[in-house]
Amino acid sequence: MQDAPSKMENRASNDRRKFILRMTRSAGIAALGGFVWSAYVDEATASQLLLRPPGAIKEDDFLRTCIKCGLCVEACPYNTLLLAKPGDNKPMGTPYFIPRDIPCYMCPDIPCVPICPSGALDESSVTTNGVLDINIAEMGLAVIDDESCIAFWGIQCDACYRACPLLGEAISVEYKKNERTGKHAYLTPVVHSDICTGCGLCEKACVTEKAAIFVLPREVAMGRVGNYYIKGWDKDDEKRLEGAKEIKTKTEISKDSAVDSLNSDSGDLY
Amino acid sequence: MRTIWNNYRYLILRRTTQLGLLLLYFGANAWGWGLLMGNLSSSLFLSTVPLSDPYAALQMAAAGAVLATDIIVGALIISTFYLLIGGRAFCSWVCPVNLVTDAAAILRRKLNVDSISKRQPASRSMRYWVLVLGLIISLMMGVTAFEFISPISMLHRGIVFGLGFGWAAMLIIFLFDMFVLKNGWCGHICPLGGFYSILGKVSLIRVHHNVENCTSCMKCKTVCPEHQVLHMIAKESADVLSGECTNCARCVEVCEDDALSFSIRKLIKNKKSGE
Structure with missing residues (x-):
């Protein structure tokens, strides 16, 4: 009879232990999985030498905005654009092109850009005066x-x-x-x-x-x-100086005699 | 012939839908069909209606992308659609990975792997952890984390645009489901399935169990990829209300006693009886 409450207590504390163990185990698995996952994603998106379709926004923004639907690829009449496949060693599913194989033929109506649903290809960046203009693309x-x-x-x-x-x-x-x-x-x-x-x-x-x-x-x-170089011969560039503020710095001059440095080892040069 | 249709009607319909959609997407890229362009991440229906993967849109938002109107509208359309017909209907009627994991599940049953390894070492709620983890990594890394590893978009993109090494990922999922964990990918890990499970909690089309007809043969539980949702079998008449039910209807087909059928959730009646 005396054992009964302590047994109950034991069971309760066992349940508590099990619960804590389960929670920590889940957290541990999540941490491990998250580490591997994020490390992979970091590596997989690190590729710099990629040529994006016209109108593509900055690469960092492109990677988070592109939904990888391939509509630009389908719109391209020359089969220039490709979607990165596993094994291409490029951020998977994102569009790119290899000009030596098929270059961009610069269609005046730029079919790949307006079809983009996500804004990863930005129509306004290839538009002048309200008209699509492939000549200002920066691929x-x-x-x-x-x-x-x-x-x-x-x-x-x-x-x-x-x-x-x-x-x-x-x-x-x-x-x-x-x-x-x-x-x-x-x-x-x-x-x-x-x-x-x-x-x-x-x-x-x-x-x-x-x-x-x-x-x-x-x-x-x-x-x-x-921005610290200014073309002094260019009126427009020189305008950047208007409203510029002076920053005064003062470097203390060494009190040692200049001759001394000739006689010392090179230590005091650094 | 009649019995084949009776025993496999939903399976045939499901495979037709899955393969038909794949064909439409493939045709859009290969032959310029305009019915359904893009892929499961985002598509254009009839060249006008945008459709987008809502979990991908969530990751984009977490990563700090500016969501375009097309993406928001597309994600809302898809969410509403699955909210009505059953969240994980996506999994069993659309997702191409389902073909791979179903194949693994059938082989598992045929080779009796199920009866050898009964113990399932992992929790089915893992997918919700993966779902949240995907959003956290998206937030921290500033990229859509799951979209860069998703075997779903990998396979679907692969079929439409060229597979590359994607077959290796499919083989891994097949072997994992076959030998490591029963319904491993779709039933435990896939965060997209987790997302649709949450949506499916409120959806209208439900499998209904009628206990009066039930002979407790448990064929439905054997064939069900999410057997925990069938907890009411042989106990009470009820709708399968868990969002994890994929509405695949295999249970409806294998039931020889007419104890399972599709029904529409009785919202109004429930409100009146206060359930």
């Missing part, structure tokens, strides 16, 4: 490896220049005397980043075994000056 930027571009060897080739849909604007040809022969000219292509849409027709047209001109995402291909 990427063509860059040239002048070591493997035969025009830089002095051989006449303007395949990329001729292939460019913005002929003479996105790629221009520069003339330079060929000092080696003394009587020929170098006719070398130059890409203008403010015009180039990254369609990749040049990459497709390039005659070398592996294209010497190729499209990279703009984020990868371009540097950034930063």
